[in-house]
Amino acid sequence: MKDVPVLIDTDVHNALRSAKDLLPFLPKVWHSQWISSGIGVGAVYTSPIGGSRKDAVPEQGGSPGSDPHFLLKHHMDAYGIDYAILTGSGLLVLSLQPDPDYGNVIAAACNDWMAEHWLAVSPRYKGSIFINASDPQAAAKEIHRIGHHPDMVQVIMASAARFPYGQRFYHPIYEAAEQYGLAVAIHPGTEGRGISGAPTPSGYPTRYMEWHNILPTNYMTHINSLVCEGVFEKFPRLRFVAIEGGIAWMPHLMWRMDKNYKALRDSVPWLKRLPSEYIREHIRLTTQPIEEPDDPEQLLQILKMIDAEKTVMFSSDYPHWDFDNPRMALPPMPKPLKQRILAGTAMDLYDLHKRPEARP
Amino acid sequence: MKDVPVLIDTDVHNALRSAKDLLPFLPKVWHSQWISSGIGVGAVYTSPIGGSRKDAVPEQGGSPGSDPHFLLKHHMDAYGIDYAILTGSGLLVLSLQPDPDYGNVIAAACNDWMAEHWLAVSPRYKGSIFINASDPQAAAKEIHRIGHHPDMVQVIMASAARFPYGQRFYHPIYEAAEQYGLAVAIHPGTEGRGISGAPTPSGYPTRYMEWHNILPTNYMTHINSLVCEGVFEKFPRLRFVAIEGGIAWMPHLMWRMDKNYKALRDSVPWLKRLPSEYIREHIRLTTQPIEEPDDPEQLLQILKMIDAEKTVMFSSDYPHWDFDNPRMALPPMPKPLKQRILAGTAMDLYDLHKRPEARP
Numbered sequence: 001m002k003d004v005p006v007l008i009d010t011d012v013h014n015a016l017r018s019a020k021d022l023l024p025f026l027p028k029v030w031h032s033q034w035i036s037s038g039i040g041v042g043a044v045y046t047s048p049i050g051g052s053r054k055d056a057v058p059e060q061g062g063s064p065g066s067d068p069h070f071l072l073k074h075h076m077d078a079y080g081i082d083y084a085i086l087t088g089s090g091l092l093v094l095s096l097q098p099d100p101d102y103g104n105v106i107a108a109a110c111n112d113w114m115a116e117h118w119l120a121v122s123p124r125y126k127g128s129i130f131i132n133a134s135d136p137q138a139a140a141k142e143i144h145r146i147g148h149h150p151d152m153v154q155v156i157m158a159s160a161a162r163f164p165y166g167q168r169f170y171h172p173i174y175e176a177a178e179q180y181g182l183a184v185a186i187h188p189g190t191e192g193r194g195i196s197g198a199p200t201p202s203g204y205p206t207r208y209m210e211w212h213n214i215l216p217t218n219y220m221t222h223i224n225s226l227v228c229e230g231v232f233e234k235f236p237r238l239r240f241v242a243i244e245g246g247i248a249w250m251p252h253l254m255w256r257m258d259k260n261y262k263a264l265r266d267s268v269p270w271l272k273r274l275p276s277e278y279i280r281e282h283i284r285l286t287t288q289p290i291e292e293p294d295d296p297e298q299l300l301q302i303l304k305m306i307d308a309e310k311t312v313m314f315s316s317d318y319p320h321w322d323f324d325n326p327r328m329a330l331p332p333m334p335k336p337l338k339q340r341i342l343a344g345t346a347m348d349l350y351d352l353h354k355r356p357e358a359r360p
Numbered sequence: 361m362k363d364v365p366v367l368i369d370t371d372v373h374n375a376l377r378s379a380k381d382l383l384p385f386l387p388k389v390w391h392s393q394w395i396s397s398g399i400g401v402g403a404v405y406t407s408p409i410g411g412s413r414k415d416a417v418p419e420q421g422g423s424p425g426s427d428p429h430f431l432l433k434h435h436m437d438a439y440g441i442d443y444a445i446l447t448g449s450g451l452l453v454l455s456l457q458p459d460p461d462y463g464n465v466i467a468a469a470c471n472d473w474m475a476e477h478w479l480a481v482s483p484r485y486k487g488s489i490f491i492n493a494s495d496p497q498a499a500a501k502e503i504h505r506i507g508h509h510p511d512m513v514q515v516i517m518a519s520a521a522r523f524p525y526g527q528r529f530y531h532p533i534y535e536a537a538e539q540y541g542l543a544v545a546i547h548p549g550t551e552g553r554g555i556s557g558a559p560t561p562s563g564y565p566t567r568y569m570e571w572h573n574i575l576p577t578n579y580m581t582h583i584n585s586l587v588c589e590g591v592f593e594k595f596p597r598l599r600f601v602a603i604e605g606g607i608a609w610m611p612h613l614m615w616r617m618d619k620n621y622k623a624l625r626d627s628v629p630w631l632k633r634l635p636s637e638y639i640r641e642h643i644r645l646t647t648q649p650i651e652e653p654d655d656p657e658q659l660l661q662i663l664k665m666i667d668a669e670k671t672v673m674f675s676s677d678y679p680h681w682d683f684d685n686p687r688m689a690l691p692p693m694p695k696p697l698k699q700r701i702l703a704g705t706a707m708d709l710y711d712l713h714k715r716p717e718a719r720p
Contacts, residue, residue: 048627161562164570191561199561200581201551202521209624210524210588213617217577221560228570248612251658255651256606257573263682264569267408291615293665298611301661305653322623 005082005355006339007326008346010286011187011243011315012075014118014125015065015089021117025109030102039106041093041194045208049321056319064319065089068121075318076124079326082343083352084318085126085153086118087243092158092187095133096194103132104142111146119151123356128156128185134195136169140176147180153350154183154241159218160196164225174235183284183349185241186222188215219245220253223283227257230270232282239349241284247312248291251305254279280307284349286315287341288324296331303333309340313349365442365715366699367686368706370646371547371603371675372435374478374485375425375449381477385469390462399466401453401554405568409681416679424679425449428481435678436484439686442703443712444678445486445513446478447603452518452547455493456554463492464502471506479511483716488516488545494555496529500536507540513710514543514601519578520556526585534595543644543709545601546582548575579605580613583643587617590630592642599709601644607672608651611665614639640667644709646675647701648684656691663693669700673709 016022019038023031033040056064056074065071066089076084091110097103110130118125129152131139143155155177163169165186177184191199191211198204199218205211219242226232226240257275265271271278285306293299303312314330317323330338347353376382379398383391393400416424416434425431436444451470457463470490478485489512491499503515515537523529525546537544551559551571558564559578565571579602586592586600617635625631631638645666653659663672674690677683690698707713 047624049623159562163563164560164565165562166570167566197558197561197563200524201557201559201561201578202519202525202581202585203523203557205524205581205585206527206589207627209620209627210526210584212624213584213588213613213620214581216612216616217580218561220577221562221565221574224570224573225562225565228573229566246612246616248615249609251653251662252576252606252608252612252651253573255608255653256576256649259649259652260569260573260682263409264407264572267567267569289616289619291612292619293611293615298661298665301658302611305658322620 003355005343005347005352007079007081008083008314008343008352009081009316009318010085010313010346011087011288012084012318013065013089013320014068014071014086015063017062017066022109022113025112027105030105033102039093039097041096044192045211047208047321051321053319053321053323068118068125072122072124082355083124083126085128085350086114087128087156087187088130091130092156093190093193094130095158096160096190096196098195100132100135100138104135104138107132107142108145111142115149125151126153126350126352127151128154129182131155131157131173133157133161133170133173136172140172143176143180143182147176147182152182154185156185156187158190159186159188159222159245160190160193162195162197165222166225166229166231171234174231174238178235178238183239183241185243187243188218188245191215191218216246216249220249223253223279224257227275227278228268230268232278233270233272239282239284241286243286243315244288244317245285246289246291247285247287247306248302250285251302280311283311284313284345285311286313287329288315288317289322290324290329299331300333303337309337310345312341313346314342363715365703365707365712367439367441368443368674368703368712369441369676369678370445370673370706371447371648372444372678373425373449373680374428374431374446375423377422377426382469382473385472387465390465393462399453399457401456404552405571407568407681411681413679413681413683428478428485432482432484442715443484443486445488445710446474447488447516447547448490451490452516453550453553454490455518456520456550456556458555460492460495460498464495464498467492467502468505471502475509486511486513486710488514489542491515491517491533493517493521493530493533496532500532503536503540503542507536507542512542514545516545516547518550519546519548519582519605520550520553522555522557524585525582526589526591531594534591534598538595538598543599543601545603547603548578548605551575551578576606576609580609583613583639584617587635587638588628590628592638593630593632599642599644601646603646603675604648604677605645606649606651607645607647607666608662610645611662640671643671644705645672647672647689648675648677649682650684650689659691660693663697669697670705672701673706674702
């Protein structure tokens with residue numbers, strides 16, 4: 001067996017067993033608010049078939065994804081996954097809390113919980129640092145507080161936001177992340193909640209399915225903004241991970257941006273290359289929920305258009321309802337491309353070049 | 361020479377020569393408001409290189425697109441265009457006026473101006489009926505008032521809107537359009553103006569280029585909504601034209617909708633087919649600004665994914681800055697596909713099976 005990872009899952013949702021798990025890490029003044037109302041920003045859209053796989057409830061009970069030992073067995077060993085990038089469960093909405101102080105302490109508590117309850121359990125778990133993106137100065141401080149942790153590999157924030165993520169308001173986050181060599185990731189699902197605006201340019205979709213269908217447009221929004229605002233010129237080592245936002249829209253976005261750039265480049269003089277070149281170098285997409293055309297060859301054509309061997313990473317979204325099975329998610333494709341998607345690109349991005357030494 | 365049209369331009373912007381052109385068609389009580397402030401909803405984003413081609417100013421002076429005789433010569437004869445579908449210039453924002461009464465009278469005045477100043481000039485001009493989409497009952501009345509006009513071929517509204525266009529609020533518009541065999545078209549460019557919301561799920565982009573890059577996400581929003589809300593089951597003869605919104609995002613949208621439909625169809629029980637099947641049958645896209653990958657073969661792959669021979673129609677966007685030249689816009693492709701895009705699909709949609717008898 002080779003010494004390099006063969007399968008890295010870049011979106012695994014680990015959950016709190018109970019709200020009480022967070023109390024040891026949360027200043028006492030916030031305890032009653034946390035216990036009585038959690039983050040306190042209600043869902044606008046909920047899946048009519050439930051949010052999680054029903055077989056993912058741990059043997060000892062509790063929410064799917066809440067038992068680190070069961071998750072190793074039920075998901076990682078079952079599919080031969082070397083590393084899971086943990087992204088939490090229902091926590092990203094903390095950035096959409098109107099009270100920035102509350103958002104900040106929840107973020108810090110989640111990070112300490114992640115380190116103690118998960119990263120300490122197995123070297124196969126790698127953590128995402130929660131931040132309150134609505135208070136970027138505080139978010140940068142949090143990155144400085146925990147960014148040195150050897151098993152924290154990225155910063156994560158909700159894709160729902162008040163402003164497009166390229167705007168200078170957010171730059172302190174990128175500056176801190178770059179300093180620690182951490183990727184910055186976004187994850188969807190909070191669109192329309194809390195202090196974020198409507199989930200579309202035309203207001204609120206009607207139902208969960210319609211809302212879920214259209215989430216990638218917010219990804220297009222952020223990537224467009226990051227490039228146009230010159231974030232990747234200002235932070236040249238920054239990598240931005242667009243988790244669970246689909247992939248097949250990327251050719252359109254790159255081509256449209258390049259075409260407009262040719263006529264309108266005067267308005268973005270800080271850009272030194274075509275927008276698509278920044279995207280290929282700095283943006284990483286994760287696969288789940290991967291598009292499934294009737295003709296799988298068409299997905300391969302899309303993968304080629306976006307240099308998928310450099311830009312796309314496998315994710316399962318375990319234990320959510322629309323989980324993609326790593327053995328079935330990808331269409332038939334050349335082995336080198338498959339290796340890059342299943343492990344190679346994540347290996348490079350997160351510096352996971354060796355398999356975990358111990359498998360508890 | 362064959363008797364069928366060889367080139368139909370599905371997006372030509374005809375303009376008012378002067379605000380005064382509208383006065384004969386506008387009730388007197390609104391004259392001073394119209395003359396002093398026009399539609400009265402300012403632009404949020406403006407092109408730093410101007411909105412129109414500088415060579416499109418008519419010989420007699422005036423705004424580009426404002427002289428029907430010059431337009432015939434400068435654009436239609438120059439490229440051998442049989443028919444132009446006229447879409448107006450800067451008028452669609454009328455739906456984003458807070459006062460519905462004002463929006464309604466402007467829409468009616470624009471239609472009478474279109475009929476008298478343009479459709480009467482040449483049989484090569486075909487008109488779009490302006491409506492105030494924010495007052496759908498009044499919009500339906502306006503369609504009943506003018507929908508019988510033999511040279512009006514579609515209803516047009518701004519893509520910027522307060523709600524996604526599938527919602528039942530808008531159904532009176534579709535009912536009336538279907539009754540007259542009129543297509544319903546949307547055109548971009550008013551996103552963020554008036555009573556519409558922010559142009560993205562994450563608020564306001566920074567600059568015109570960034571805003572322009574991301575406009576197609578609003579198209580994805582509306583098409584998703586129209587399908588999920590069952591509009592095409594309720595109005596089976598309705599055709600919806602997505603003008604100037606790009607095309608290469610369509611495979612992603614169709615595949616994502618179909619994948620979600622398989623799991624979530626219980627929530628949209630009125631749908632009897634895959635979402636992509638409704639899209640292929642009922643949605644028409646126009647080409648400009650067509651995406652231009654380095655490898656033109658990739659655009660052909662996209663065209664194949666969306667059955668372009670049935671769904672895509674040529675448009676130039678004359679006289680706007682990002683005009684596409686009909687002789688250069690399309691990559692090399694099989695002749696039958698090219699014929700469908702340049703004329704065939706528009707011929708079917710707008711019932712323009714014969715060349716105009718007289719020129720002009």
